[in-house]
Amino acid sequence: MTGAELIINGLQKEGVRAVFGYPGGAVLDIFDRLYEARVPFYLTRHEQGAAHAADGYARVSGEVGVCLATSGPGATNLATGLATASMDSIPLVAITGQVATHLIGNDAFQEVDIIGISRSITKHNFLVRDVNELGKVFRSAFYIARSGRPGPVLIDVPKDVQQAKTQLPYPGDVNIPGYKPTIKGHSQQMRKVAGLIAHAQRPVIFAGGGVISSGASDELMQLSEKIQAPVTTSLMGLGAFPEVHPLALKMLGMHGTEYANYAIQEADLLIAIGARFDDRVTGKVDKFAPKAQIIHIDIDPTSIRKNVEVTAPLVGDVRNVLIDLLKEVKPMRHDAWLEQIDDWKSKHPLRYQQNHHISPGQIIEQVANLTKHQAIIATEVGQHQMWTAQLYNFLTPRSFLSSGGLGTMGYGFPAAIGAQVAQPDRTVVLIAGDGSIQMNIQELATVATYQLPLKIIIVNNQSLGMVRQWQAIFYNRRFSNTCLRRRSDCPKECDGDQNGCPKYIPDFCQLAEAYGIPGLRGDKPEQVRPTLEKALTTSGPVLVEFIIDAEENVFPMVPAGAAIDQMIRGMA
Amino acid sequence: MKHIINLEVANTIGVVARVTGMFTARGFNIESISAGRASMEDGSANVTLVVRGDDWVIEQVTKQLNKLIDVIRVSDVTESDFVGRELLLIKINCPPAKRTEVSMITNIFRAKVVDISNRSMTFELTGIDAKITAFIETLRPYGIKEISRSGTIAMVRDSQYKS
Ligand SMILES: Cc1ncc(C[n+]2csc(CCOP(=O)(O)OP(=O)(O)O)c2C)c(N)n1
Numbered sequence: 256m257t258g259a260e261l262i263i264n265g266l267q268k269e270g271v272r273a274v275f276g277y278p279g280g281a282v283l284d285i286f287d288r289l290y291e292a293r294v295p296f297y298l299t300r301h302e303q304g305a306a307h308a309a310d311g312y313a314r315v316s317g318e319v320g321v322c323l324a325t326s327g328p329g330a331t332n333l334a335t336g337l338a339t340a341s342m343d344s345i346p347l348v349a350i351t352g353q354v355a356t357h358l359i360g361n362d363a364f365q366e367v368d369i370i371g372i373s374r375s376i377t378k379h380n381f382l383v384r385d386v387n388e389l390g391k392v393f394r395s396a397f398y399i400a401r402s403g404r405p406g407p408v409l410i411d412v413p414k415d416v417q418q419a420k421t422q423l424p425y426p427g428d429v430n431i432p433g434y435k436p437t438i439k440g441h442s443q444q445m446r447k448v449a450g451l452i453a454h455a456q457r458p459v460i461f462a463g464g465g466v467i468s469s470g471a472s473d474e475l476m477q478l479s480e481k482i483q484a485p486v487t488t489s490l491m492g493l494g495a496f497p498e499v500h501p502l503a504l505k506m507l508g509m510h511g512t513e514y515a516n517y518a519i520q521e522a523d524l525l526i527a528i529g530a531r532f533d534d535r536v537t538g539k540v541d542k543f544a545p546k547a548q549i550i551h552i553d554i555d556p557t558s559i560r561k562n563v564e565v566t567a568p569l570v571g572d573v574r575n576v577l578i579d580l581l582k583e584v585k586p587m588r589h590d591a592w593l594e595q596i597d598d599w600k601s602k603h604p605l606r607y608q609q610n611h612h613i614s615p616g617q618i619i620e621q622v623a624n625l626t627k628h629q630a631i632i633a634t635e636v637g638q639h640q641m642w643t644a645q646l647y648n649f650l651t652p653r654s655f656l657s658s659g660g661l662g663t664m665g666y667g668f669p670a671a672i673g674a675q676v677a678q679p680d681r682t683v684v685l686i687a688g689d690g691s692i693q694m695n696i697q698e699l700a701t702v703a704t705y706q707l708p709l710k711i712i713i714v715n716n717q718s719l720g721m722v723r724q725w726q727a728i729f730y731n732r733r734f735s736n737t738c739l740r741r742r743s744d745c746p747k748e749c750d751g752d753q754n755g756c757p758k759y760i761p762d763f764c765q766l767a768e769a770y771g772i773p774g775l776r777g778d779k780p781e782q783v784r785p786t787l788e789k790a791l792t793t794s795g796p797v798l799v800e801f802i803i804d805a806e807e808n809v810f811p812m813v814p815a816g817a818a819i820d821q822m823i824r825g826m827a
Numbered sequence: 828m829k830h831i832i833n834l835e836v837a838n839t840i841g842v843v844a845r846v847t848g849m850f851t852a853r854g855f856n857i858e859s860i861s862a863g864r865a866s867m868e869d870g871s872a873n874v875t876l877v878v879r880g881d882d883w884v885i886e887q888v889t890k891q892l893n894k895l896i897d898v899i900r901v902s903d904v905t906e907s908d909f910v911g912r913e914l915l916l917i918k919i920n921c922p923p924a925k926r927t928e929v930s931m932i933t934n935i936f937r938a939k940v941v942d943i944s945n946r947s948m949t950f951e952l953t954g955i956d957a958k959i960t961a962f963i964e965t966l967r968p969y970g971i972k973e974i975s976r977s978g979t980i981a982m983v984r985d986s987q988y989k990s
Pocket of ligand 1: 635636637638639640662663664665687688689690691692714716718719720721722
């Protein structure tokens, strides 16, 4: 068997159902094997698209996403995708071609040290110098990617290794001496945690992406109901707990709900599960949850005490730990506390203003109604992302795809493609900003060629809205380079709303049509519902663009560096 | 406080870069690092790190090192009874007329002469880092031409005695 054949063989043995990638000189041998292999391959139009598509595929399916790129520029184009997956703990295996082993280090054509480049943005990486190592490396890569705290693993395979022959078959189990993730929680710690819960009067559960990756949503629900603790989630945790549940506090943090943030600040016990206390969550960290003892359940020991001091850490797989913990805790009631929370909920609900423009809140609510909160929703990064997170009301895990940790504009569109490949029968909706979508707009071709029935919704505010919002609030409305229609002869003080602006730049509907994808547009509130209905009932891909006012901002908002209960409420 | 951390690592290409890369990526500092191949049969290597930091830093450093796939074992020997040693090679200006005087000093430290020329003398010394530093300072007035210092390596004692 050649190295290339072994790679195809490995993909099959690992149960890979889709590979996303782009060919080139250093991976010709692998592509030659793909010609007749039964592993479905998806040709994106940029390697970054391939990496994000593999990521979207992984988030939705829970399987390892796989992408493949050539050496040099192909490999560097994967970098943003690897970093995105790394920050959000998404299992990926990226395979890159490399120049032949005897050329490594010579600045050969299309050579880059991708091992060096990707070291800090992968969970691990491998350079395979000997075809006899390839099987073991491949097996290890998949194991490392999906186990413990998941993450991306890169395998760099020189061209001569792909061509060399080996007698060794694809291995069964591998032993990696330095890698033994802790799965089961420590029983003594478990009792300490149960004791803290038994004494709590104002408990709050803070669930993160770890609940989703370990498949612990049911256990989370059982715990919450058993001890009557309300649940708030990070952006990464959206869908881990149904947001319409009476105990749901929805998202916390910078653009979270007021009641979630108040609950955190008043809680006497915070149970953090599979979350890492990102600064977008905690705000000013020494003012975060000031009255609470903190329990921190996480599979990654480095997450514990990284950002906040905790009373009781519990390292292990979240689902495993919760199953054990459920046996230790007794049912509890916290009527007064829940009453207080309901009071906050009714006094400070999420709301948005409706005027003669289309409001972004209206778009998200209509998408939610028409899809019955059951669609897979991907977003780009910016205001539209936060509006979606606030208003869609996610009910199930693995249905919200967004670049949480890295905040990668350009992530959402290819991720939605990967999601649709993973779940061909579900409705997949991308909610994008007019800025972000242009970062990987070339993937319209991928949607068109594979006829993926994706619904692309562009919330078009003619600007880089989230940056513009900061300029409006903290930089005295000096809108430096955030207007997407700005030309060289525009007056400096223009706030983005002048006569003579090009109407569309680009005309997204025409652009979609150029790829053979129908494009629909709405700019009046009464057009939102019928346009969405039409898009959602069309069988193939559709692009919808809604024009909104650039002055729309995301509220509530915690200014950077403030405590999370110091929220700006906005105009609404 | 200063900590001495011993690592057992897989002897793979780039393993030292993974270790040092973690320090730069996370904003921690390494005071010294020394690495060598430890075992012939299973291809593991040992790395000794000297790291300065408060409890939080050391806890994070230890955990982050453990998280590296190629790091098999992490042990912070600081709290145990351990032998820590550094190796120094030092070349100083030393015309023949000064040899006796210099030798008197270097004898006190039990340094070994490894090279001698018309203008210079080179010594070898092992010891804990305080001893190495004291030796260097004592020789400084003669004019130091070159220094090569290994960084600490360490091993925990099994016995109860101290030397
Ligand atoms: C690759 C990348 N570059 C820059 C940024 C900084 N950034 C964050 S949000 C944003 C604006 C996004 O604009 P758009 O996609 O139109 O969404 P909106 O905020 O208008 O909804 C920018 C530039 C980023 N997150 N990612």
